[in-house]
Amino acid sequence: MTVTKNMKNLKKIFLITLLQAMVIPAFAQKASWIWYPGDFDIYMSNVMQNRRTERGSFFPVFWKMDSHYVLVDFHKEFTLSQPEEVKLFVEGTYNVKIDGQAITGFPKSIQIQAGKHKLSLKVYSQATVPAIFVQGKTVVSDESWLTTFEDKEWIDASGKTSDKSGTTFVSAGSWGLTDPYSLPSAFKLPVVKHTTVKTEKAGTGYVADFGKETFGFIKVHGLKGKGKLSLYYGESKEEALSTDKCETLDHLKIDLTKKTDSVMPLSKAFRYVNFQPENGVSADSISMLYEYAPVSERGSFKSSDAELNKIYDVAKYTFHLNTREFFIDGIKRDRWVWSGDAYQSYLMNYYSFFDAPTVKRTLLAQRGKDPVTAHINTIMDYSFYWFLGIYDYYKFTGDKKFVQDIYPRMQSLMTYIDGRKNKNGLLEWMPGDWIFIDWADKLSKDGEVSFEQLLYARSLETMALCAKLTNDSENAAKYEEQAKTLKAKIFDIYWNQSKHALVHSRVAGQPTQNVTRYANMFGIFFDYFTPEQKLAVKEHVLLNDSINKITTPYMRFYELEALCAMGEQSYVLKEMKNYWGGMLKLGATSFWEEYNPDKKGTEHLAMYGRPFGKSLCHAWGASPIYLLGKYYLGVSPDSPGYETYTIEPNLGGLAWMEGKVPTANGDISVYMNKKEIKITSAVGTGKLRIKSKSKPVAKAAEIKSIGKGFYEITVEKGKDYTVSYN
Amino acid sequence: MTVTKNMKNLKKIFLITLLQAMVIPAFAQKASWIWYPGDFDIYMSNVMQNRRTERGSFFPVFWKMDSHYVLVDFHKEFTLSQPEEVKLFVEGTYNVKIDGQAITGFPKSIQIQAGKHKLSLKVYSQATVPAIFVQGKTVVSDESWLTTFEDKEWIDASGKTSDKSGTTFVSAGSWGLTDPYSLPSAFKLPVVKHTTVKTEKAGTGYVADFGKETFGFIKVHGLKGKGKLSLYYGESKEEALSTDKCETLDHLKIDLTKKTDSVMPLSKAFRYVNFQPENGVSADSISMLYEYAPVSERGSFKSSDAELNKIYDVAKYTFHLNTREFFIDGIKRDRWVWSGDAYQSYLMNYYSFFDAPTVKRTLLAQRGKDPVTAHINTIMDYSFYWFLGIYDYYKFTGDKKFVQDIYPRMQSLMTYIDGRKNKNGLLEWMPGDWIFIDWADKLSKDGEVSFEQLLYARSLETMALCAKLTNDSENAAKYEEQAKTLKAKIFDIYWNQSKHALVHSRVAGQPTQNVTRYANMFGIFFDYFTPEQKLAVKEHVLLNDSINKITTPYMRFYELEALCAMGEQSYVLKEMKNYWGGMLKLGATSFWEEYNPDKKGTEHLAMYGRPFGKSLCHAWGASPIYLLGKYYLGVSPDSPGYETYTIEPNLGGLAWMEGKVPTANGDISVYMNKKEIKITSAVGTGKLRIKSKSKPVAKAAEIKSIGKGFYEITVEKGKDYTVSYN
Known part of the structure; x- marks a missing residue:
């Protein structure tokens, strides 16, 4: 029955907010690859969805796949207090204009004088998404750039640009890719090596078990010889062993005179891999490159x-x-x-x-x-x-x-x-x-x-x-x-x-x-x-x-x-x-x-x-x-972005539970047993709703009866709450 | 005043018609690269329009450039009286199905049994237009194939394909490209070598004159040395000489230890080329590869x-x-x-x-x-x-x-x-x-x-x-x-x-x-x-x-x-x-x-x-x-495809004129002087309309007065007409 108001925490949060406020300009100067919004998403989803195969056959979707805009104009207006060198990285064929004047060729770096300017890049790329990465001291590519797929900048016979354009500019899209030397089209999820848990002889090869369902690229170590090598993948052992019915497989022609490590071209889902080399083909072992999305496990x-x-x-x-x-x-x-x-x-x-x-x-x-x-x-x-x-x-x-x-x-x-x-x-x-x-x-x-x-x-x-x-x-x-x-x-x-x-x-x-x-x-x-x-x-x-x-x-x-x-x-x-x-x-x-x-x-x-x-x-x-x-845990937002939210924990028969619910601005932690509830929240204003036979007890918190045996406590961010109930 | 009815010509035409009728199956078996209609046209127009440069800067259009469909399904139903081997050429990642059953991998040749079949290919390609070339004895890719960008072929939980599809199939597009080993994306207009007419010293190099306005790629023969080479193009000599104002140019960095022939990457329009090597760069001569559309000059x-x-x-x-x-x-x-x-x-x-x-x-x-x-x-x-x-x-x-x-x-x-x-x-x-x-x-x-x-x-x-x-x-x-x-x-x-x-x-x-x-x-x-x-x-x-x-x-x-x-x-x-x-x-x-x-x-x-x-x-x-x-010459169609047409020649003060007007099915030839008109036509039914003081004279042709001094003669195809008038 105590609510601990942790002032230290509160101070820390204020300090962080202050620091964030101070570093915002620094953040804004972090360059990212940018493109027409939605285009890289469409492009990369085509790439990903077209990786599916079924028994070695390419197996694409049956609905319409769209394409990115192949010709895109990017621009940004800004004022420089000092001259600045700006580096340009582009995926595609492009031109660069400062204040509407084209610069010859495909400049990789430009010098911009102090004053008010408009920097424009126009990029054509059919195979990949037109994308730019601009890195100056203050001039950087980010979602504040404007972009269009039709700039409608015609000129009249005197060479004057039209002053009545109907161009719609929208702010650029980005995935926050911050490495100028890695082109967006080369985007790949990270991989890490995993090894087999056990192997078991089968046919002329063996079935390898990776211990649990997994996903990635099989790597064959010390592959050598001439002939065929087949890999049959199985989410179950039965599937891996069923060479004629398993859903995914690799058939490879090998011609290697010395031992080579070889990674399969496509990632696959499996727990088991049935490794079947023909006579004349051998390998030391197999492992896998586990491929994963680098997300944080916050909840x-x-x-x-x-x-x-x-x-x-x-x-x-x-x-x-x-x-x-x-x-x-x-x-x-x-x-x-x-x-x-x-x-x-x-x-x-x-x-x-x-x-x-x-x-x-x-x-x-x-x-x-x-x-x-x-x-x-x-x-x-x-x-x-x-x-x-x-x-x-x-x-x-x-x-x-x-x-x-x-x-x-x-x-x-x-x-x-x-x-x-x-x-x-x-x-x-x-x-x-x-x-x-x-x-x-x-x-x-x-x-x-x-x-x-x-x-x-x-x-x-x-x-x-x-x-x-x-x-x-x-x-x-x-x-x-x-x-x-x-x-x-x-x-x-x-x-x-x-x-x-x-x-x-x-x-x-x-x-x-x-x-x-x-x-x-x-x-x-x-x-x-x-x-x-x-x-x-x-x-x-x-x-x-x-x-x-x-x-x-x-x-x-x-x-x-x-x-x-x-x-x-x-x-x-x-x-x-x-x-x-x-x-x-x-x-x-x-x-x-x-x-x-x-x-x-x-x-x-x-x-x-x-x-x-x-x-x-x-x-x-x-x-x-x-x-x-x-x-x-019972946490859900009542207004957008958890500005207000409800916590209505329910044990559903459990003796106790604890956990975290993430939000855009920090976590909400809940602990509950049959007598006590503890809450900490980094965000918004919550309503903790508890069913209790008698009025719950909490230190430094107002407890309101809301009828039918329910009570409500307002949860402020940065405070720890401990509530006793029955 | 004679109209010659050339029975020999007429017979020849009948014979040709007959021969064409006989060879139609052979024609139908001519394979072409095919794609979703309009897609290659859009793709190639993007390629072509993005070749523009202005003083070395990439200069694309300012309107929206579209893209081809990146995932396209092609199919054809047919009945074979005998088994047939069918070769498959594809631009893109693809799968092949016979009667709905996928074939593993990326087959380059398939055997199809006698009987009724449906052959389907589904192709994904972002960089280039999804395209196929199918070559069997009777099964060939042509505009009779059906294609779609959304095949809507979903299945139910039992694996049964939907029988209620709303797919719209349209007949394939083609440019009549018949070489399976040349991918559509590699399409290029032909070139032929042209040489300079004269050269004239200018600066450290010379201005070459190709004699008239032309178009193509400059080829530098025996290029050698280390340093810069600049080419300034001019439709006029003044333009070529104006290194700071000419509209198009090439700036190249040369580092060649032995003599090499080098072709410029982009075709240009010019009559004059101002060839300016820096110290340390030399060449034997320049010529050009004249690039042209291989059309027939019929008119x-x-x-x-x-x-x-x-x-x-x-x-x-x-x-x-x-x-x-x-x-x-x-x-x-x-x-x-x-x-x-x-x-x-x-x-x-x-x-x-x-x-x-x-x-x-x-x-x-x-x-x-x-x-x-x-x-x-x-x-x-x-x-x-x-x-x-x-x-x-x-x-x-x-x-x-x-x-x-x-x-x-x-x-x-x-x-x-x-x-x-x-x-x-x-x-x-x-x-x-x-x-x-x-x-x-x-x-x-x-x-x-x-x-x-x-x-x-x-x-x-x-x-x-x-x-x-x-x-x-x-x-x-x-x-x-x-x-x-x-x-x-x-x-x-x-x-x-x-x-x-x-x-x-x-x-x-x-x-x-x-x-x-x-x-x-x-x-x-x-x-x-x-x-x-x-x-x-x-x-x-x-x-x-x-x-x-x-x-x-x-x-x-x-x-x-x-x-x-x-x-x-x-x-x-x-x-x-x-x-x-x-x-x-x-x-x-x-x-x-x-x-x-x-x-x-x-x-x-x-x-x-x-x-x-x-x-x-x-x-x-x-x-x-x-x-x-x-x-x-006065020739124009009255109904679609020159099924009927008018010839109303008018000298406009010339003593005589002669010429040909082409149609889809042959030419219409007109000769006229102040006394006589001669007509031969390979197509439709024409009305020759002549203004004459008195009724014109023509052999074996009915001449009809149509008022205001005009007379009309019906022109039948395959006949020669000579009409005298005044």
């Missing part, structure tokens, strides 16, 4: 339940493996940026790495360029998750600039979607649409599916919010009205009072009698239901075994979220232990694309009609990270 | 007037120099694809090379990809010329397929334009627009300029025509109505009865009193005027010296065309001799961007405020090709 969770802790750790490892240049679905396949999958990754990320750049990249890569010719990934639901991803990004980071930057691309996608409404103002299948929802048997996609309309409504609300942030009040009002109308329509059409649920669809003008979990669980955490409807849905849908079960971690994510949002943490804890614990019991070292406890043995490996088709390391398998952070 | 013109013949020859040479991968504006600068310039090139082309592929490429390159973010080349008038270019292309070639292929891109450009109408339904300047019209002093671009509305109306008529060709009758009716309304509005607003002309513009709701030639001359050959208006415009505008004169060959093209269309061939002949003859008298070896007879000496070389800014070899300078073919 944490530990509890009195060892199995739950293991689930958390494996989930985090699963998620880290799938966090690459972008958030991908699975490391074996598809290795693509799927919007529905990424949307969950964003949420997991906010409770683990809090890596905002990877969220932004992934959103930009998914959206690509105009014109919109299909839904994102061709999937109707996936277009909507994209909007929702922006909504959440803003909520968690408070980064208004990104919303403003991406708003025009939000508008054109929404215009595409609005253009596909049927005569009832609802969405149903049209040629080119994939209505996915979930991998589930006999899931009807016919007619007007309630789930899609629900996502549509939420996306319109997101548009309204982002329109406001962009000062587009006219469209904000339009989107708001549209969302309101659609929400009313959803309840009119789909709410079935006798079933206490939204029905699945309306076909040929008739609402079906079919109740599925999808729209109902989203309705809960979208807060679209009345409190009574929520309770009814919980009972009649979520906790009703006669409603078709969900078998993918993908939709379990939302199902368990909905239950947590209804305060069912104890139930969900058991479910987590059953479901994710079930995979662990089967030897999983990462979480799967799909898990059906009813299956047996190698049945768990099969999917899509292929014996090893299933991905055993799928981002959407990692949702415990999110659930434990948001609904057990 | 011809010769007459009793030697100066006119010279004008025709220099015009044709000028035009050939500017006919490159695409029709460009000028070979020194801009070396870009400008729509207004290209539009004239198309017309010249129909009377010289009749090279349809270069027209198609140029139209595709100009238009680029959606979304439309600006007018073509940012110029309002240039968007309209693009539509007119398609209209003419169809008229001259009858190639309906191309119109159908490009129609969607026509629609999106027209939608962009329609979206920029003001409240009066007219176009006026908006941010981002360049209203060009012509290089002319004090030409007002304010308010609603009549010239732009006239082009807009004609473009809408083109849309209506093309909509019909694409069986889009709904939009055809819409565009027709829109054109009709706009035309009526134009005459309501701009026709000034007391000035007998369309006025230049309406500003702030008030038609101005300003009469310029532009709208008035277009109104004539667009046939928008009544016969009375035409005569009035001829007298009060075209032949009225108080109306501002035109000084660019660009607009002289239309001015003289309008006069020819009014039967003023004699006047125009004198104008041609004055204007183009004037350039020849000043020593021109190609025709210029602008010519003002009032200027003196080196004033002729200056433009845009730069002493050598003017292009001395500009495509729009070559219009006599067009005028002489269309209005003197």
